[in-house]
Amino acid sequence: MGVSFVKVYKANCNKLFLDNMVNENLVKDVVKEPYKYGFVTDIETEKIEKGLNEDIIKLISQKKEEPRFLLDFRLKAFKRWQKMKEPDWAALGYKKIDYQDIIYYSAPKQKEKISSLDEVDPKLLETFDKLGIPLTEQKKLTNVAVDAVFDSVSIATTFREELAEHGVIFCSISEAVKNHADLIEKYLGTVVPASDNYFAALNSAVFSDGSFVYIPKGVTCPMDLSSYFRINSGDSGQFERTLIIAEESSSVSYLEGCTAPMFDTNTLHAAVVELIALDDASIKYSTVQNWYAGNEEGIGGIFNFVTKRGKCLGKRSKISWSQVETGSAITWKYPSCLLLGEESVGEFYSVALTNNLQQADTGTKMIHIGPKTKSTIVSKGISAGNSKNSYRGLVKMGTKATGSRNYSQCDSMLIGDQASANTFPYIKSQQPDSEIEHEASTCRISEDQLFYLQSRGIEFEEAVSMMVSGFCRDVFNQLPMEFAAEADKLLALKLEGSVG
Amino acid sequence: MQSKMKESDPILEVKNLSASTDNLPILKGVSLTVYPGEIHAIMGRNGCGKSTLSKIIAGHPSYNITNGDIKFLGKNINSLEPEERSQSGIFLGFQYPIEIPGVSNLEFLRVSTNARRKFLNKEELDTFDFEELVKEKLEIVKMDQAFLSRSVNQGFSGGEKKRNEILQMALLEPKIAILDETDSGLDIDALRIVASGIKRISNAQTGIILITHYQRLLDEIKPNYVHVMSDGQIIKTGESDLALELEKKGYEWTDNFIKET
Numbered sequence: 126m127g128v129s130f131v132k133v134y135k136a137n138c139n140k141l142f143l144d145n146m147v148n149e150n151l152v153k154d155v156v157k158e159p160y161k162y163g164f165v166t167d168i169e170t171e172k173i174e175k176g177l178n179e180d181i182i183k184l185i186s187q188k189k190e191e192p193r194f195l196l197d198f199r200l201k202a203f204k205r206w207q208k209m210k211e212p213d214w215a216a217l218g219y220k221k222i223d224y225q226d227i228i229y230y231s232a233p234k235q236k237e238k239i240s241s242l243d244e245v246d247p248k249l250l251e252t253f254d255k256l257g258i259p260l261t262e263q264k265k266l267t268n269v270a271v272d273a274v275f276d277s278v279s280i281a282t283t284f285r286e287e288l289a290e291h292g293v294i295f296c297s298i299s300e301a302v303k304n305h306a307d308l309i310e311k312y313l314g315t316v317v318p319a320s321d322n323y324f325a326a327l328n329s330a331v332f333s334d335g336s337f338v339y340i341p342k343g344v345t346c347p348m349d350l351s352s353y354f355r356i357n358s359g360d361s362g363q364f365e366r367t368l369i370i371a372e373e374s375s376s377v378s379y380l381e382g383c384t385a386p387m388f389d390t391n392t393l394h395a396a397v398v399e400l401i402a403l404d405d406a407s408i409k410y411s412t413v414q415n416w417y418a419g420n421e422e423g424i425g426g427i428f429n430f431v432t433k434r435g436k437c438l439g440k441r442s443k444i445s446w447s448q449v450e451t452g453s454a455i456t457w458k459y460p461s462c463l464l465l466g467e468e469s470v471g472e473f474y475s476v477a478l479t480n481n482l483q484q485a486d487t488g489t490k491m492i493h494i495g496p497k498t499k500s501t502i503v504s505k506g507i508s509a510g511n512s513k514n515s516y517r518g519l520v521k522m523g524t525k526a527t528g529s530r531n532y533s534q535c536d537s538m539l540i541g542d543q544a545s546a547n548t549f550p551y552i553k554s555q556q557p558d559s560e561i562e563h564e565a566s567t568c569r570i571s572e573d574q575l576f577y578l579q580s581r582g583i584e585f586e587e588a589v590s591m592m593v594s595g596f597c598r599d600v601f602n603q604l605p606m607e608f609a610a611e612a613d614k615l616l617a618l619k620l621e622g623s624v625g
Numbered sequence: 626m627q628s629k630m631k632e633s634d635p636i637l638e639v640k641n642l643s644a645s646t647d648n649l650p651i652l653k654g655v656s657l658t659v660y661p662g663e664i665h666a667i668m669g670r671n672g673c674g675k676s677t678l679s680k681i682i683a684g685h686p687s688y689n690i691t692n693g694d695i696k697f698l699g700k701n702i703n704s705l706e707p708e709e710r711s712q713s714g715i716f717l718g719f720q721y722p723i724e725i726p727g728v729s730n731l732e733f734l735r736v737s738t739n740a741r742r743k744f745l746n747k748e749e750l751d752t753f754d755f756e757e758l759v760k761e762k763l764e765i766v767k768m769d770q771a772f773l774s775r776s777v778n779q780g781f782s783g784g785e786k787k788r789n790e791i792l793q794m795a796l797l798e799p800k801i802a803i804l805d806e807t808d809s810g811l812d813i814d815a816l817r818i819v820a821s822g823i824k825r826i827s828n829a830q831t832g833i834i835l836i837t838h839y840q841r842l843l844d845e846i847k848p849n850y851v852h853v854m855s856d857g858q859i860i861k862t863g864e865s866d867l868a869l870e871l872e873k874k875g876y877e878w879t880d881n882f883i884k885e886t
Contacts, residue, residue, distance in 0.1 A: 574725055576707060580683045581740070583740060591733075592728060595725065597727075
């Protein structure tokens, strides 16, 4: 066509400013909901001393009995990190993090080698039970394999034998380092290089555990895989690393959940997730993030700085991110896709809910490199209380991305009149024969809408939750079934008053 | 016939009702009593307080009742939430039905209908049973099933929105229906559909209040009483011929009543 077709427009931008905005107090009541996962497990832990230096990194590596290449990887990353500056471009305000005041390794004390779940400390099993993630044989979730990560280490992974029959490897990354070193050496850091950004460099230097998934050629993973991340200590950071490799013509759906206790200090969580999809492979990665968000005055809560990226290396490969972000005091997260393979597809579906003094700066990057690549972005931000919720996204069409297309839709919903919503869409096109389409809207839950639903017999809280669910529908439709129901419930809970 | 009606207790009694919003008085002592089987029409200039009266009866949170009472089936409802009023059988047909993006019309109608059924101690309907019921009611308003899968009122034409209101009324089977300018902006065919819908739900046990500017709806549905409102008060009450006279003489004619009172 030879014509650059870049459409940027704002549609349906109906900011409904009402003089008498929704019975302010009522809404405040509704969005107040105590955090249900705030308990601390009293368990003996092995912690190393606070602070970060080469010796600490060597100590972590030694504790994990790592091969030389990994220690080198860590030390190199640490050197890079020391030269880097913490990014300040996000629309986030927070107290400077003292990286020397953090414990970089904390693990519950266990027997040296655990051969079966029976040997796992019952307190840990109980913890995950309480979180709704039963790990024991009798109670484990049907048809979902779980890798449970507690602070710095993986506690247990279920359904391993069943998965192994199909050639699927699902284990903690520490185990993978021991048993599948070749795969780790080949792929680790190839999607998110240690030098990528400040937090990725930090993670590369100190990561302690996380999940590893390998789906062999032609295999459709027989069940959903999931990781559940639990932060238990108040003074240690969690730096997990996840690596998923889908070989030719394979597919997998991976779910991730996160919670943490309530502490009045901020805990740093800096994770890296790397996905690799080869020819005709597809990876669906869904997250429900419910880290502790801090209290109403904004004290405490997790600082969540995460780098998630997928590489569509193969032709017609597909990587789809869906996320429901409801927790954390600070969220800095941009799950992205590098679309290299011809006709590869990247997707990003996101719901981010912020309340009280939470701040979220989240979005995606879709980097179109190969020809005929396609990406879809659907982002729904909901801001309540005094929170700040920003969408930040980049769509880039490289010089070889002929016939590529992107569609982005970014909608914000404001609840109350103290919350704020921003949209920062960046578009870079170096290929005239590509299409980028962007739509954005902002709306408020208006008093009139609530009154309309109420005047039809629908309770106030149900009316709010109906409208929020309706607003998020496009994203919920993308989540795996059980997850969609959970996400809907989670949002309703977050927005429900103590009455419910 | 009238005396026979009054043997029963009133459905709605509004007594000397005054109300304001943002400290601005809108209603200044309105009294109105509706008995079972009665149809009342309220007419008056824009801004005279007709819509406000209907919203206050339905429980809109923007208005404060400064004086007087609203009684529904003998009970004071001044402090009831809008949803409680709806569940107990008060229906307000909106002049401008509200669009709710993302919420499916079918689900909305079902949740709403079940809230009313729960109040009436009737069994709540699952999706399948509800679809049966709603199909039947769609006939009344001559609406296509496609309306059910769309978001509530979103992208509906003016006439479609009004018919959706009548559909809701037909599902909720209220004790009293207050229809705020349901006839505005309708073409003749749509007006007939709406009028026949109203007739379908009106019976010896229900009351209806029609807020309107036009005689043409009242040609279809003959009211027992016509009230004329001005500046937050009912200034004249008559029988159905009052509407005809009003249509001939215009609201200027009613200005004289104010001078009389």
